[in-house]
Amino acid sequence: MSQTLTVDKFHVYYGEKHALDNISISFQPKTVTALIGPSGCGKSTLLRSLNRMNDFIPMFRTEGSVRLGEEEIYDSKIDVVNLRKRMGMVFQQPVPFPLSIYDNIAYGPRIHGTTQKKKLDQIVEKTLQQAHLWEEVKDRLHKSALGLSGGQQQRLVIARVLAVEPEILLLDEPASALDPISTEHIERLILSLKEEYTIVVVTHNMQQAKRISDQTAFFLHGEIVERNETQTLFHSPIDQRTNHYLSGQFG
Numbered sequence: 001m002s003q004t005l006t007v008d009k010f011h012v013y014y015g016e017k018h019a020l021d022n023i024s025i026s027f028q029p030k031t032v033t034a035l036i037g038p039s040g041c042g043k044s045t046l047l048r049s050l051n052r053m054n055d056f057i058p059m060f061r062t063e064g065s066v067r068l069g070e071e072e073i074y075d076s077k078i079d080v081v082n083l084r085k086r087m088g089m090v091f092q093q094p095v096p097f098p099l100s101i102y103d104n105i106a107y108g109p110r111i112h113g114t115t116q117k118k119k120l121d122q123i124v125e126k127t128l129q130q131a132h133l134w135e136e137v138k139d140r141l142h143k144s145a146l147g148l149s150g151g152q153q154q155r156l157v158i159a160r161v162l163a164v165e166p167e168i169l170l171l172d173e174p175a176s177a178l179d180p181i182s183t184e185h186i187e188r189l190i191l192s193l194k195e196e197y198t199i200v201v202v203t204h205n206m207q208q209a210k211r212i213s214d215q216t217a218f219f220l221h222g223e224i225v226e227r228n229e230t231q232t233l234f235h236s237p238i239d240q241r242t243n244h245y246l247s248g249q250f251g
């Protein structure tokens with residue numbers, strides 16, 4: 001069962017650069033939250049800080065707190081590999097492993113100790129079903145994943161993330177490299193996955209944020225200017241800066 005993810009008075013620095021300034025926001029189970037704002041405002045930094053992907057960056061430093069349930073994820077005792085399993089991440093460019101469709105999905109469960117073929121078969125079918133890809137690939141599971149279209153590859157990558165049973169999905173512009181039909185597939189998929197997961201999605205596409213999210217947070221210069229229910233934020237923004245951004249006065 002997914003738990004609330006709570007970001008509290010959180011700051012990020014890349015060396016001297018203060019990239020996130022006093023961010024407080026929570027992400028509820030079975031909710032899609034969209035992070036929007038102009039380039040460089042800190043959306044990806046927040047997303048990647050949530051599962052400690054930024055730990056790989058030299059000079060990266062945080063202050064404040066990020067908690068999954070009651071657990072502080074920046075605690076030195078946290079198992080970061082397990083944390084990243086609990087918070088699966090999908091990037092803009094789908095990057096399947098150069099393996100078969102089946103082995104792409106089975107990869108994570110095998111690493112985490114599942115070796116029984118029958119169990120792996122079940123995981124492969126279940127997650128491809130969840131990712132709305134099963135019908136398209138069920139007859140070619142042992143063919144290379146690199147032969148799939150871009151949109152299919154992105155759904156495969158999502159299935160690969162689901163295969164290790166995450167609680168939270170962190171999606172960094174998951175459809176921005178895709179054609180309109182593949183984008184529609186991904187949006188429908190996000191809406192169906194919301195039934196089970198907490199989803200945080202960075203998007204540049206404001207229409208997309210409106211279509212898929214329950215909550216939206218507008219970022220500017222490393223701060224959250226405004227966060228609200230998506231319908232409210234788009235139709236009656238409280239802050240002038242949100243209004244200006246949404247009306248295309250800067251971006």
Ligand SMILES: Nc1ncnc2c1ncn2[C@@H]1O[C@H](COP(=O)(O)OP(=O)(O)OP(=O)(O)O)[C@@H](O)[C@H]1O
Pocket residue numbers: 014017019037038039040041042043044045046057
């Ligand atoms: N590894 C890094 N080292 C130094 N500065 C960085 C690093 N990554 C990001 N930044 C800076 O932190 C700020 C926030 O960047 P971030 O990528 O989070 O913004 P973003 O809102 O996701 O932008 P975009 O929409 O263009 O992806 C920017 O000023 C960026 O230049």
